[in-house]
Amino acid sequence: xxxxxRKPLTLPDHLFGVFTTERDRVGLEFHETRHRYGEILDGALxxxxxxxxxxxxxxxxxxAHMLPSLDSVLCFLGSLFCGTILVPLNxxxxxxxxxxxxDDAGVRLFLDRASHESSGPRGPWRVLLRSxxxxxxxxxxxxxxxxxxxxxxxAEPDPGPGPDEVALLCYTSGTTxxxxxAMITQGNLACMAASxxxxxxxxxxxxxxxxxxxxxxxxxxxxxxxxxxxxxxxxMLPGFDPQDVLDRLVRQRPTLFMGVPTMYRRLVxxxxxxxPGLDQIRLFVSGSAPLAPETFHAFQKRFGHTxxxxxxxxxxxxxxxxxxxxxxxxxxxxxxxxxxxVRVVDPDTNEDLPSGQAGELLIRSGxxxxxxxxxxxxxxxxxxxxGWLRSGDMARQDEDGYLFLVARRKEIVITGGFNVYxxxxxxxxxxxxxxxxAAVYGVPDPDLGEKVCAAVVAQATDTPTQEDLIxxxxxxxxxxxxxxxxxxxxxxxxxxxxxxxxxxxxxxE
Ligand code: MLC
Numbered sequence: 001x002x003x004x005x006r007k008p009l010t011l012p013d014h015l016f017g018v019f020t021t022e023r024d025r026v027g028l029e030f031h032e033t034r035h036r037y038g039e040i041l042d043g044a045l046x047x048x049x050x051x052x053x054x055x056x057x058x059x060x061x062x063x064a065h066m067l068p069s070l071d072s073v074l075c076f077l078g079s080l081f082c083g084t085i086l087v088p089l090n091x092x093x094x095x096x097x098x099x100x101x102x103d104d105a106g107v108r109l110f111l112d113r114a115s116h117e118s119s120g121p122r123g124p125w126r127v128l129l130r131s132x133x134x135x136x137x138x139x140x141x142x143x144x145x146x147x148x149x150x151x152x153x154x155a156e157p158d159p160g161p162g163p164d165e166v167a168l169l170c171y172t173s174g175t176t177x178x179x180x181x182a183m184i185t186q187g188n189l190a191c192m193a194a195s196x197x198x199x200x201x202x203x204x205x206x207x208x209x210x211x212x213x214x215x216x217x218x219x220x221x222x223x224x225x226x227x228x229x230x231x232x233x234x235x236m237l238p239g240f241d242p243q244d245v246l247d248r249l250v251r252q253r254p255t256l257f258m259g260v261p262t263m264y265r266r267l268v269x270x271x272x273x274x275x276p277g278l279d280q281i282r283l284f285v286s287g288s289a290p291l292a293p294e295t296f297h298a299f300q301k302r303f304g305h306t307x308x309x310x311x312x313x314x315x316x317x318x319x320x321x322x323x324x325x326x327x328x329x330x331x332x333x334x335x336x337x338x339x340x341x342v343r344v345v346d347p348d349t350n351e352d353l354p355s356g357q358a359g360e361l362l363i364r365s366g367x368x369x370x371x372x373x374x375x376x377x378x379x380x381x382x383x384x385x386x387g388w389l390r391s392g393d394m395a396r397q398d399e400d401g402y403l404f405l406v407a408r409r410k411e412i413v414i415t416g417g418f419n420v421y422x423x424x425x426x427x428x429x430x431x432x433x434x435x436x437x438a439a440v441y442g443v444p445d446p447d448l449g450e451k452v453c454a455a456v457v458a459q460a461t462d463t464p465t466q467e468d469l470i471x472x473x474x475x476x477x478x479x480x481x482x483x484x485x486x487x488x489x490x491x492x493x494x495x496x497x498x499x500x501x502x503x504x505x506x507x508x509e
Pocket of ligand 1: 090311
């Protein structure tokens with residue numbers, strides 16, 4: 001085992017200030033229990049000290065299943081405070097997906113609370129440390145990380161790690177179907193927090209109703225970190241249940257709600273005898289997928305609020321937003337956020353295009369990640385020669401400067417706000433002995449925005465059924481990535497270059 005590095009703990013300045021000045025203010029409410037900022041800071045320092053006791057040093061990777069909980073908040077902060085790199089994981093990833101992330105990131109400490117089912121009892125946390133032979137060994141287990149760390153001396157606070165140091169590895173897939181870890185630095189976090197604070201007018205009086213997963217940028221950084229940075233209160237829910245959310249919007253009088261379009265659609269379609277008063281809410285924000293203008297208008301009509309749509313990417317942080325004050329245009333992702341520059345260019349020449357013409361959106365900002373973990377080639381490909389991040393999204397700017405997304409250059413399906421990379425699903429389908437070829441694509445879906453569908457060419461003998469293939473996918477892929485419907489074909493339609501014409505498959509569905 002490696003010896004513990006005794007370098008003093010570090011604290012990111014952008015969050016530490018709030019924790020010391022707002023000690024008595026409630027920072028988090030979960031399962032009706034309130035936690036003050038002072039208690040959260042002490043807990044995070046204790047968890048950081050506990051990480052240190054395992055020999056974890058600054059720069060080491062810690063993976064954690066980010067269930068909605070105080071524990072996950074403490075993991076996030078404890079890791080930031082001790083300069084380690086957190087790999088936030090979906091507790092519903094399959095064993096195959098999880099082991100890929102653990103290996104790719106070279107994780108040393110794994111806080112495992114997997115649940116491969118959407119419901120059902122969940123086991124305790126398992127604390128797994130990678131040993132010299134590369135295998136993980138269980139070091140402890142228990143219901144709460146805070147309780148497990150209770151005997152560790154809290155780590156001593158110390159001025160923060162450098163802005164260029166990696167704080168998070170957030171995995172996104174790619175065209176090859178192999179997920180890559182976006183290296184999000186301490187500086188990226190601080191820039192994003194400051195930019196959104198200014199743009200959305202966060203204050204310490206805000207109360208955020210939080211129903212998003214904590215393992216993606218939206219729930220962890222836009223929502224949770226935004227609230228912590230402001231010294232505001234987060235009311236965290238174990239998941240998104242539209243009726244529960246609507247009841248709490250009325251009862252708990254939050255000032256802010258953030259969601260993906262599927263959540264807004266489900267709120268709009270709730271049955272209810274009378275319309276609740278939501279006057280105390282100052283802002284509803286939507287992101288992670290396009291908000292259909294119908295949902296925008298229906299929400300406005302039913303609840304009297306104009307949803308603010310914004311645009312971001314795991315690799316870029318938050319990029320564009322409709323204004324807090326000023327016109328929020330339906331179907332538009334708004335204007336560049338403070339500190340963000342964007343260009344709309346011809347994707348082949350990188351030449352700027354005149355307003356009104358659609359081209360690839362390029363991004364430059366302090367919140368753009370520093371590349372992909374261990375993938376210099378993918379990093380180089382993601383940026384132009386002069387350092388602009390290629391978003392892979394095609395956009396057009398109107399005469400007022402508002403941006404509209406018109407298409408995607410990268411192949412991706414966004415379902416319920418989750419990104420699915422077709423190649424990753426095709427790779428799994430093609431592992432099935434009864435499949436010779438597969439093509440995966442998105443089909444519009446009124447609830448999820450898009451749903452994952454597949455077309456397969458089956459082997460002549462031993463032809464699988466749709467159910468066989470979906471079951472097969474579920475063994476390797478978390479459920480939102482698995483096809484909802486499968487078309488069986490004799491041949492996949494291809495163009496002269498041999499590339500599958502997915503547009504033609506979408507029409508057949
Ligand atoms: C839902 N599913 C999941 C899942 N949540 N699978 C794995 N992990 C999860 N956390 C599966 C369901 O099991 C189901 O598959 C399928 O998705 C459709 O789900 P549903 O039952 O109709 O919906 P529900 O479970 O209620 O989930 C809907 C939802 C959820 C809107 C609450 O999709 C959600 O939390 N979305 C948020 C995504 C998000 O945070 N994205 C941010 C990415 S960051 P089955 O097989 O069981 O039927 C980013 C950057 C940015 O993009 O700009 O924000």
